[in-house]
Amino acid sequence: MTKAELRYGIFLPPFHALDEDPTLCLQRDFELIEFLDRLGYDEAWIGEHHSGGFEIIASPELFIAAAAERTTRIKLGTGVMSAPYHHPFMTAGRMAQLDHQTKGRAMFGIGPGLLNSDAQMLGIRAETQRDRMGEAVDVITRLLDGEIITAKTEWFEMHNARMQLGPYKGRRPHIACTSTVTPNGAVLAGKYGLGMVCVAAASLAGYSALDTNWAIACAEGEKAGKPMDRAGLRLMAPFHVAETREQAIAEVSWGFDKWSDYAYQISPQGPASIGLGPVKDMIENQAAVIGTVDDAVAQLERYWDKTGGFGCMLILAQNWATPENTKKSFDLIARQVMPKFAARNARRIESYNWMGDNRVEFANATRTASQLAIEKHAAKGA
CATH class of the missing domain: 1.20.5 (Single alpha-helices involved in coiled-coils or other helix-helix interfaces)
Known part of the structure; x- marks a missing residue:
């Protein structure tokens, strides 16, 4: 990878405070992706959640199908689909259909499920989720590759299962596993030749594991005869950029406290459970970019040096700032951060x-x- 090849996108959970109309919140999410498509952003990953009231997209596939009709080039991924919540055969079938509907722009992000409250409602034990994710990845990749499968686990079974609809143009859609601090996602990515979405890159523990987990994925890929490609390595972290750092800090004060309160609903540690926290601390600890163009470029350099190069920077769509200021930040990143990091204006200068x-x-x-x-x-x- 070179810096000029780095792609940019968003990771949209989404986060919507309880004092806004949910229908209009969803419409605003569509409008943001349309805006990013016009600016030239490369990817948008859409979350799946079923409790807590903030992250209100239950079916990222439904959202992607609608977003694809509103956009022309941006790729759209499930960010992520919680594998243990769905029968793998049905998951593979939905993704194949979405692959056709988007004409190859759909991507498939897969994870074990983030909110334990979701798993509790489904009667799924937390200690089983990572194993179930691995079992799901195994059969989903094989189904999409055209295999006929008979399998039985403690949570699903298949009998001569085969997909009636293959992927768009015969190519399996891009699949990526979430990777946090544990090596679980890295092992699966290497074993099956998948991408990685490092969703904890902002936290100290997640940042520290970036290079080691990538090394694990590469080692597993070598054993499986499926070399890893850095283009499929994605990092996710918060960025909000303005003309000055003081302005950026003032802008994120619009919604940060509401998001922070929600984080305490998830965990007694609140934002600290995912390596975030008060704005001042996040700036000092380099957990988030809340500042200027130069601050954003410096953070990209930091991630680049840590990983040795990666494929895509996913900006957490956190709704800390107003919709207008959020769009201004994404615009500033596209117009000034991206070209500065890639030295796109070197010849002009x-x-x-x-x-x-x-x-x-x-x-x-x-x-x-x-x-x-x-x-x-x-x-x-x-």
């Missing part, structure tokens, strides 16, 4: 400086040429 360095010579040549033209004209009239 070189040309600009070359012109300035030689402006006296060039200006004198222009004046001399003009004077000669005047003199030639005068000579003809003589």
Whole structure:
């Protein structure tokens, strides 16, 4: 990977406070993805949750199907589908259909399920979720590859199961596993040749595990004969950019406390349970970018150095700022952060400086040429 190849996108849980109309919140999510599509962002990953009242998308596939009709180029992924909550055969079938409906723009993010409250309602024990995720990945990848499967586990069974609809243009849609601090996602990614979405990159523990988990995935991939591709390595973290750091801090105060209160509903540790916390602490600990273009570029450099290069930076769509200021931040990232990190203007700057360095010579040549033209004209009239 080179910095010029780095892709950008969002990770949309979504987070919506309890004082807004949920229908309008969903419409705003669609509008944000349309906006990002026009700006040239590459990806949007949509979450699945069933409790807590804040993260109100229960079916990322339904959302993606509608978002695909509103956009033209941005790729859309389940971010993530909770594998233990769904029969793998039905999951594979829905993803194949979505692959066709989006004409290959659908991506399939898979995880064990984040909110224990969701699992509790379904009678699923937390200690079984990672194993179930692995079992689901195994049969889903095989089904999408065209295998006929007979299998029985403690939570699903199949008898000569085969998919009647193959993937769009015969190619399996991109599949990525979540990776946090544990090596579970990295092992699955390597074993099955999948992408990785490092959803805990903002936390100290998650950041520390970025290079080690990638190394684990590469080692597993080598054993399975499926080399890992850094283009499939994604990092997720919060970014909010404004003209000054003071302005950025003021802007995120609009919704940060509501989000923080929700985090305490999930865990007694609140935002600290995922490595986040008060705005000042997050800035000091480099857990989030709440600042300027230069702050954002510095964070990207930090992630790049830690991983040795990665494929996509996913910005957590956190709704800490107003919708208007959130869009301004994404616009500023597209217009100034992305080109600065990738040195896209290097040739322009070189040309600009070359012109300035030689402006006296060039200006004198222009004046001399003009004077000669005047003199030639005068000579003809003589």
